[in-house]
Amino acid sequence: MKFTLNIWRQKGPDERGRLVTYEARDVSSGMSFLEMLDSVNQGLIAKGEEPVAFEQDCREGICGSCSLVINGIPHGPDRGITTCQLYMRRFPDGAVITIEPWRARAFPIIKDLVVDRRALDRIMQAGGYISVHTGGAVDGNVLLISKDQAETAMDAAACIGCGACVAACKNASPALFVGAKVSHLALLPQGKPERTSRVKAMLEAVDREGFGSCGNQNECEAVCPKRISVRFIATLNREYLWSGVVESGLPAEPESPHAESA
Amino acid sequence: MALPSNHFRSSVGSKVVMALSGLGLVIYVILHMLGNLQVFQGSHAFNGYAVFLRDMPILLWTARIGLLSLAAFHIVLAIQLTLRNRHARPVAYAVREYRQASFSSRTMAASGFVLLFFIIFHLFHLTADMIDPSSVDRLDVEGHRDVYGKLVHAFQNPFIMALYLAGQLGLGLHLNHAVTSSLQTLGFEYVAFNRLFKAAGPTVALVVVLGNVAIILAVFLGIVHG
Numbered sequence: 001m002k003f004t005l006n007i008w009r010q011k012g013p014d015e016r017g018r019l020v021t022y023e024a025r026d027v028s029s030g031m032s033f034l035e036m037l038d039s040v041n042q043g044l045i046a047k048g049e050e051p052v053a054f055e056q057d058c059r060e061g062i063c064g065s066c067s068l069v070i071n072g073i074p075h076g077p078d079r080g081i082t083t084c085q086l087y088m089r090r091f092p093d094g095a096v097i098t099i100e101p102w103r104a105r106a107f108p109i110i111k112d113l114v115v116d117r118r119a120l121d122r123i124m125q126a127g128g129y130i131s132v133h134t135g136g137a138v139d140g141n142v143l144l145i146s147k148d149q150a151e152t153a154m155d156a157a158a159c160i161g162c163g164a165c166v167a168a169c170k171n172a173s174p175a176l177f178v179g180a181k182v183s184h185l186a187l188l189p190q191g192k193p194e195r196t197s198r199v200k201a202m203l204e205a206v207d208r209e210g211f212g213s214c215g216n217q218n219e220c221e222a223v224c225p226k227r228i229s230v231r232f233i234a235t236l237n238r239e240y241l242w243s244g245v246v247e248s249g250l251p252a253e254p255e256s257p258h259a260e261s262a
Numbered sequence: 263m264a265l266p267s268n269h270f271r272s273s274v275g276s277k278v279v280m281a282l283s284g285l286g287l288v289i290y291v292i293l294h295m296l297g298n299l300q301v302f303q304g305s306h307a308f309n310g311y312a313v314f315l316r317d318m319p320i321l322l323w324t325a326r327i328g329l330l331s332l333a334a335f336h337i338v339l340a341i342q343l344t345l346r347n348r349h350a351r352p353v354a355y356a357v358r359e360y361r362q363a364s365f366s367s368r369t370m371a372a373s374g375f376v377l378l379f380f381i382i383f384h385l386f387h388l389t390a391d392m393i394d395p396s397s398v399d400r401l402d403v404e405g406h407r408d409v410y411g412k413l414v415h416a417f418q419n420p421f422i423m424a425l426y427l428a429g430q431l432g433l434g435l436h437l438n439h440a441v442t443s444s445l446q447t448l449g450f451e452y453v454a455f456n457r458l459f460k461a462a463g464p465t466v467a468l469v470v471v472l473g474n475v476a477i478i479l480a481v482f483l484g485i486v487h488g
Contacts, residue, residue, distance in 0.1 A: 105350050206273070210350060216447065219362050223361065236274075240269075
């Protein structure tokens, strides 16, 4: 198979980038999208040119490293998969494919198609954890959790933090990511003690990082490789409102466990 | 129970205020449509309804000031959030394909602007009476202000009618996304009811627009006449 690729090339964070056209020849229909890029890079290296930088790691759809907006859709034309799970047989022979990085102010481009997604890590550091004493593992079924609750928490916890929700959102909002993280912790007993301070701290971090706000267009849900539902964004909003109600009933705010050390 | 003020300064807090003020305006729009449907009962009923509203100046002015402040909150926060959102993506995609985002959800700012200008026009036209010089303030046979006659006169004019239909298009587009989106922002989510929440926006939009358009077309086509 043969493809015409328009790939975003950018030398560094402060350089101007542009789309450069490459020809991908002798592509096998069984190649994954990333393998196709590997073969293009081999050709570039052979010619003495700079290969295209892109992120990848597990290549089996669970690590959340690969990104790429392919023909205007994060993770490409198929639903519920990451870029590494996309195969070239999905495209008609001779197709023109435009490949761009995730675009958001909070995700500055490092090089070519690689963006800095540490903003999501900083949101997690603000509250996306539980504080527990370590020690011997607790026996199974000591904490009783209903099947429904466990399943819903698992649906939310499936998030791999790839950032496709931000890339797809018109406003570059990470609401689906934060909603998934807040929901899966708020649904389980281990997450309950820090429930109100967590959602507040994480949403403050979202604003601090320069993300946009959710417009409820549900475009994130449509591109999420783990098919996380936008119902968790509603849960996020509800948790936030509830944290305000709870806080207004408290005499004074205790030292927040999530206050970041700058 | 007051929420801590910094809650409302966050972007989710701003969205909550937008959702609440928006839903307040939606309730008004529904009542406005239902009240005006009385035009189909003839001039007696309609002018009587106008007298009924005017007879309670405290209620009338409370409603007017309330609506104005709701609209002010809604518009100021909308501008603030929109600017912030535009700022969040400095470089646009060269190729962009939407999968799920509805047309109306992508044009909320535009339909909001159409709506704002339409409302200003509507207030100058039928409330302040400053647009159409050929419209005269008459009294009906019972000595009430002939609001019915004024309305019939207005919508017999094809330009006015077209402007009002355009306004309804803006209203329908805005409401279609607005109601469902507001419910989501306020955290309404429950598996058994999610389809209901999803349907709320299109349903409200359809009912309000159909009601209003029925009045406009009924006058223009001569079904309701002076």
